[in-house]
Amino acid sequence: MKDDRLIFLIFTAQNKLRTYLNNALVAANVRVTFVQAGILFLLKQSNGRTMSDLSQLIGVDNSTLTGLVDRLEKVGFVARQASPTDRRSLLIQVTPEGIAEGDKAKMIIKRVNEEIKTGFPPEEMEIFKKILRSFFEKFNKNTGSRSEDG
Amino acid sequence: MKDDRLIFLIFTAQNKLRTYLNNALVAANVRVTFVQAGILFLLKQSNGRTMSDLSQLIGVDNSTLTGLVDRLEKVGFVARQASPTDRRSLLIQVTPEGIAEGDKAKMIIKRVNEEIKTGFPPEEMEIFKKILRSFFEKFNKNTGSRSEDG
DNA sequence: AACAAAAAGTTAGTATGCCAAATGTTTGCC
């Protein structure tokens, strides 16, 4: 009962955060979710990235990105364009509406980011981030199996 | 680019952890996911809890719990039973197989819990947990809206 | 040049998760 709670704590805290954040976006009449906004930010920074680039940058599987881009495309915030150099690839273009919506989302996201930090000194936040970052080495693309039996 | 990354970091780290953990469970031939295992633990502790009790304890919406219990019931790890005192309520009973499966899951979960902590002194883990716990006050059941305009 | 292997995207299937709405039951108030 003592420390089995770590994973549970992470999961539950993230659930609360996600719900709060997406509700805040809806309340501000933003028409994209947090994850979708991430795509818009990346495309504002550098338009015409490929699907694979985007999925790597936001850290999701290619197949997850397909759905994300589908939804963004349906509402006209991005468009898929054939790559002139590689016929397997698609270049994703953000539209002016997409950029505007991303900017709206950014305000809310910045605010919630600040809310996370309130009440804690910077050193503690650094530790928090350091531990989270360690997950990328520890849990990245590895089945987590030790020497599995048959 | 500096600290907009906090939320992103939390989301992505949790994704890595979840995927790693569920893959570890599959690799160990455990037939339940992490979240399902949480239900089995709670029922082993105290059998016959209601749906509402369970959803509160694991911190998900009632409607999410419906699906979780559906899946556990389908494979025979729990059973729904009518409450004798309140005809609205269902009492969820864990089966011996469910308890056994929960025990199998617990070993893996304990191991991953330890993996999270490796490399960090206890004081840092305490800070980590403290910040996560703050999410429950900050982000609990509140739309996150400030004074939204029309 | 031929052919295998790798890479880019999509699709299908499954599992969380939320919200809103619907159903049935119980409570509280008069």
Added chain:
DNA sequence: GGCAAACATTTGGCATACTAACTTTTTGTT
């Protein structure tokens, strides 16, 4: 006792997210 409000659960709709399998195209090897 009657009726509105609250509660317990489910359903339907949507959004992530993964894995596995599939198609098309490119690369790498001989």
